[in-house]
Amino acid sequence: MTALAYVSRAGACGLHSAGWLVLPSGGAISRLPIVDADTKLFARLSCVAADAWARGKGWRLPSVEEYDGLHSAALFIAPCTMPTMAQLAAAGVAANNVKAVDAFRNANMRSLAWCQEHDAAVWDRLKARGWCEESVSNAGKHWANGGAIYGWWRADGSKIQNPSNAHKGSQHTDYATTFHVWRPAEPGDKVEPPKVEPWTHIQARNFTPAERKAVDLVVLHSTENPIRRGVARNVAQWFAGASAPQASSHYVVGPDAVYRCVEERSVAWAAPGANRQGIQIEQVGQAAKTQWNREGEGPEDGLPVLRRSAELVRGICERWSIPVEPLNAADLLAGKRGITTHAAVSAAWKKSTHVDPGCGGDVRWPWELYLSLVRG
Numbered sequence: 001m002t003a004l005a006y007v008s009r010a011g012a013c014g015l016h017s018a019g020w021l022v023l024p025s026g027g028a029i030s031r032l033p034i035v036d037a038d039t040k041l042f043a044r045l046s047c048v049a050a051d052a053w054a055r056g057k058g059w060r061l062p063s064v065e066e067y068d069g070l071h072s073a074a075l076f077i078a079p080c081t082m083p084t085m086a087q088l089a090a091a092g093v094a095a096n097n098v099k100a101v102d103a104f105r106n107a108n109m110r111s112l113a114w115c116q117e118h119d120a121a122v123w124d125r126l127k128a129r130g131w132c133e134e135s136v137s138n139a140g141k142h143w144a145n146g147g148a149i150y151g152w153w154r155a156d157g158s159k160i161q162n163p164s165n166a167h168k169g170s171q172h173t174d175y176a177t178t179f180h181v182w183r184p185a186e187p188g189d190k191v192e193p194p195k196v197e198p199w200t201h202i203q204a205r206n207f208t209p210a211e212r213k214a215v216d217l218v219v220l221h222s223t224e225n226p227i228r229r230g231v232a233r234n235v236a237q238w239f240a241g242a243s244a245p246q247a248s249s250h251y252v253v254g255p256d257a258v259y260r261c262v263e264e265r266s267v268a269w270a271a272p273g274a275n276r277q278g279i280q281i282e283q284v285g286q287a288a289k290t291q292w293n294r295e296g297e298g299p300e301d302g303l304p305v306l307r308r309s310a311e312l313v314r315g316i317c318e319r320w321s322i323p324v325e326p327l328n329a330a331d332l333l334a335g336k337r338g339i340t341t342h343a344a345v346s347a348a349w350k351k352s353t354h355v356d357p358g359c360g361g362d363v364r365w366p367w368e369l370y371l372s373l374v375r376g
C-alpha cells in the first residue's frame with residue numbers, strides 16, 4: 001500500500017481541519033488520517049499492519065499522549081476501526097467482548113473487500129438515519145447507534161471513553177476507520193504547539209447540552225471519597241460509564257489530576273438550583289472528614305486538591321468574568337455572582353440536603369486560603 005501524505009474532505013464537514021500538527025518535541029501528527037493513494041480510501045489496516053506501514057516510512061503511530069495534543073488542536077479520531085454490530089453478529093462475536101472484537105477487526109481489516117463491504121453497511125445505516133453525505137467526514141464516521149460498540153479506543157483495544165454527544169445530539173457516535181501517523185518534523189514545518197489544557201476530557205453521560213453565553217457561579221463540591229491518586233479519574237469514568245448516575249460535574253479535581261466531564265458552555269447536573277447558572281467543580285474529598293488546609297498524601301490531606309481546584313477556578317473566573325468572591329445562601333438569593341459551595345446552594349434553594357465540600361455548611365471550608373490561592 002502506498003499512501004498520499006494527506007488529503008481530506010475537511011471543508012465539507014466543518015468539524016475537522018487539515019494539515020499536520022507540529023509538536024515542540026520535533027514531531028508532527030496528521031490532523032486527519034492517512035489516505036491510500038491508489039484507492040483514495042483512508043488507510044484500511046489492522047493496528048499491527050498500520051504500525052508496520054508507518055515504521056517503514058520512518059513514521060509511527062502516535063501515542064495516547066500525543067493524541068491528547070492532537071485532540072486539543074484538532075479533533076480526536078480513534079486510531080482503530082470497529083466492525084459493525086451486524087458483522088459481529090454474523091461472525092458470532094460477542095459485541096461486549098473487547099478482546100474478541102479486536103481480534104475480529106485485526107483479522108478482517110487487511111481485506112479491502114471487507115472494508116468496502118463494511119463501509120457500505122455503515123453508510124446504509126447513516127442514510128437510514130437521515131444523514132446526508134455532506135455532513136459526514138471520512139475522517140470519523142458519524143454512526144447513530146445505541147449498541148455497545150462505540151467510543152474511543154486505543155490501538156490495543158482498550159476503551160478510552162464513551163462517545164460525546166457534543167456535536168450531533170445524543171445519537172451521535174464518532175466512528176473512525178483510520179489511522180493517524182506521527183512523523184519527524186520537516187524543514188519548513190511551522191511549530192504549532194498544541195494548546196495543553198490542564199485537564200483530560202472524559203465526557204459525562206448525563207448533562208444538558210447548551211451554548212451558554214454567561215455563567216454566574218462556580219459551585220464547589222466534594223466527591224465523598226478518601227483522597228488518593230486515581231480517584232478523580234474513577235469518578236469521571238463513573239459519570240461517563242454505562243452505570244452513570246443522573247448527575248455530572250464540569251470538572252473533577254483530584255490530588256494528581258483534573259478531568260473535564262462537561263464543557264463549560266453546557267449544563268452539568270450537580271447542584272439543583274444552581275445548575276443552569278453555574279460551573280460545577282467536584283473535588284476529591286469528604287465533607288465531614290477532609291482537612292482541606294492540610295498538606296500531605298494521606299486520605300484526609302486536602303491541600304493538594306485545594307491547590308489544583310484553585311488554579312482551575314482562577315481560569316474559569318477569568319474566562320467568565322466571575323468575581324473571586326465567596327457567596328453564602330443569602331448572597332445567592334440576592335443574585336450575586338461569585339464562588340459558592342453546594343452547601344450554600346442547598347441552604348438557598350432547599351432542593352438538596354448536601355453540605356459539601358465542608359462539614360455542616362461552610363464550617364471547614366477554608367475560604368480565606370482558597371480565595372488567596374484562586375487570586376494567585
Ligand SMILES: [Zn+2]
Nearest residue numbers: 221342354356
Ligand atoms: Zn455536591
